[in-house]
Amino acid sequence: VSLTAHTLRRAKPDHDGIIAISGEGLLxxxxxxxxxxxxxxxxxxxxxxxxxxxxxxxxxxKHVEVRRGVDKVPFILAETIxxxxxDPTVDELKAEERYRRSARYRDWDFTxxxxxxxxxxxxxxxxxxxxxxxxxxxRRRNWRDNSRATLEAQLDSIIEELHGWIDYRRDDRLKDERxxxxxxxxxxxxxxxxxxxxxxxxxxxxxxxxxxxxxKAEQLRSWIAWAANIEDAETRRMLSWARQRxxxxxxxxDPASFGDWLRERKLFPETDPFAxxxxxxxxxxxxxxxxxx
Numbered sequence: 001v002s003l004t005a006h007t008l009r010r011a012k013p014d015h016d017g018i019i020a021i022s023g024e025g026l027l028x029x030x031x032x033x034x035x036x037x038x039x040x041x042x043x044x045x046x047x048x049x050x051x052x053x054x055x056x057x058x059x060x061x062k063h064v065e066v067r068r069g070v071d072k073v074p075f076i077l078a079e080t081i082x083x084x085x086x087d088p089t090v091d092e093l094k095a096e097e098r099y100r101r102s103a104r105y106r107d108w109d110f111t112x113x114x115x116x117x118x119x120x121x122x123x124x125x126x127x128x129x130x131x132x133x134x135x136x137x138x139r140r141r142n143w144r145d146n147s148r149a150t151l152e153a154q155l156d157s158i159i160e161e162l163h164g165w166i167d168y169r170r171d172d173r174l175k176d177e178r179x180x181x182x183x184x185x186x187x188x189x190x191x192x193x194x195x196x197x198x199x200x201x202x203x204x205x206x207x208x209x210x211x212x213x214x215x216k217a218e219q220l221r222s223w224i225a226w227a228a229n230i231e232d233a234e235t236r237r238m239l240s241w242a243r244q245r246x247x248x249x250x251x252x253x254d255p256a257s258f259g260d261w262l263r264e265r266k267l268f269p270e271t272d273p274f275a276x277x278x279x280x281x282x283x284x285x286x287x288x289x290x291x292x293x
């Protein structure tokens with residue numbers, strides 16, 4: 001604010017009596033020369049009022065940003081400047097006529113240059129503050145000089161409202177962050193549901209495989225018992241192979257080795273990695289150790 005104030009005080013007004021400043025570290029402004037000291041006082045008062053509430057003020061182009069942490073609210077301090085069609089003077093009309101008679105005017109390659117401004121810009125002295133933000137609860141965003149009070153007389157109200165806007169931005173951000181966490185949690189639970197569905201299909205396939213192996217082993221035992229007394233050499237060799245195959249099936253179905261087989265497939269882990277998580281991550285409690293599938 002101090003650099004902007006210094007630049008405003010040193011700037012020269014244009015032919016309309018308007019001072020315009022911009023640049024790095026400056027607040028871009030355009031106001032009448034008679035409003036400079038008022039604008040400086042208003043900016044300084046707001047900055048001091050915000051700092052007393054541990055809220056900083058920074059300049060960003062044409063905006064003043066009040067900021068607390070990552071939460072910020074931009075506002076604009078401006079003067080209402082009216083535009084009016086310029087009424088040329090006698091001297092300006094004579095200059096225009098001389099220009100039209102000149103050789104430059106008759107040169108088709110030359111761009112016409114009006115010898116007087118098309119519009120006059122008139123500072124009104126009416127200052128306004130506009131918050132460049134939007135809220136669901138229709139918070140106040142605009143203040144201006146009026147017949148009841150100048151902007152300076154409304155400073156306490158403006159500072160208090162800016163503080164309220166910062167709180168609103170914080171609450172709105174926290175709500176958005178919470179909604180994002182809820183969406184992430186819902187997506188994670190959808191992914192876990194898909195994984196559980198796929199695992200159930202694999203469990204069913206495994207159970208079908210085990211049942212089929214048991215049925216086949218029982219059938220082999222019956223056939224081996226039936227063919228045990230056959231003396232035919234070819235049949236004896238088939239019996240030998242059948243006993244070997246039955247031995248393989250029985251090893252696969254042996255409870256002593258069955259657990260290793262199941263662990264290899266990771267279908268029945270001690271702690272279920274696909275268990276549904278609480279829908280609200282903010283209320284989540286750590287799961288008890290060794291929770292069952």
